[in-house]
Amino acid sequence: MTPDLPTEYADEQLHARMGIEITRWDVQEMVGTMPVKGNRQPFGLLHGGANAVLAEQLGSLGSAMHAAKFGSIAVGLELSCTHHRAAREGLVTGVARPIHLGRSTATYEIVVTDEDGRRTCTARLTCIIRPQAPGA
Numbered sequence: 001m002t003p004d005l006p007t008e009y010a011d012e013q014l015h016a017r018m019g020i021e022i023t024r025w026d027v028q029e030m031v032g033t034m035p036v037k038g039n040r041q042p043f044g045l046l047h048g049g050a051n052a053v054l055a056e057q058l059g060s061l062g063s064a065m066h067a068a069k070f071g072s073i074a075v076g077l078e079l080s081c082t083h084h085r086a087a088r089e090g091l092v093t094g095v096a097r098p099i100h101l102g103r104s105t106a107t108y109e110i111v112v113t114d115e116d117g118r119r120t121c122t123a124r125l126t127c128i129i130r131p132q133a134p135g136a
Contacts, residue, residue, distance in 0.1 A: 015057045018050060022061065030062040030096040030108075036087050046087040051112055051121040052079060058096035059108035059125030066101050067129045074106060074127040081123040090115040096125075104129055 018039055024031035032054060039050035056079055063074035092112050100107040105128055112121035 027065045030058040033091045054094045055110040055123035063106040063127035077128045078126045087114045
């Protein structure tokens, strides 16, 4: 099951510009990949902000799927990232798994690894769950 997402800004999505592809849609495990190429910082390494975008994309989608069970929406509240090692080439893979799925918040841990399976980043995202606005 994939969440019903608004289509008004479909051509302006950051994840698409960064080459993020979602390979598994599930509240319990959201998985996606992102190329290093096109997402580098000046020294040729994967930009730390790109890790943050991948983490927030995966955790937000999982949170949105969880919130949909209540007829609600999820929006990011807090994101933290620890960068363990550099990624220089290929794809990185993010795996988001819930730490907490409640009625008012959802928290995911997102582990990003390189093509050799080495952890490059660990992130934690908390989303707040709110009722949908009337008419939304």
